[in-house]
Amino acid sequence: MRTPLGRRRPMGCSEVALVLQSYVDGQTRPRTRDRVTEHLGCCAWCAYEAATYREIKNALARRDPVDREALARVRAFAESLLRDEPDGTPTA
Numbered sequence: 001m002r003t004p005l006g007r008r009r010p011m012g013c014s015e016v017a018l019v020l021q022s023y024v025d026g027q028t029r030p031r032t033r034d035r036v037t038e039h040l041g042c043c044a045w046c047a048y049e050a051a052t053y054r055e056i057k058n059a060l061a062r063r064d065p066v067d068r069e070a071l072a073r074v075r076a077f078a079e080s081l082l083r084d085e086p087d088g089t090p091t092a
């Protein structure tokens, strides 16, 4: 990373994707959580993914069958990140 330590750098979509599940589970560090929250505030795509994870989590908590469509969306999102890596600097 070229950014000097201690300086806040906006989180990129691929970074958010890595911690999104932990974020939804409330298992990220406060600093990470804040940065993800900040990203979700300005990135509709990641906010949508977070909502999808919550949907899945809630379904699991209720022991409902998981929405297959939601799983497919999450998988497609992960695959799109692998195929076409965003540069990590969303316009905000």
Ligand SMILES: [Zn+2]
Pocket: 012, 013, 016, 039, 043, 045, 046, 047, 090
């Ligand atoms: Zn994003």
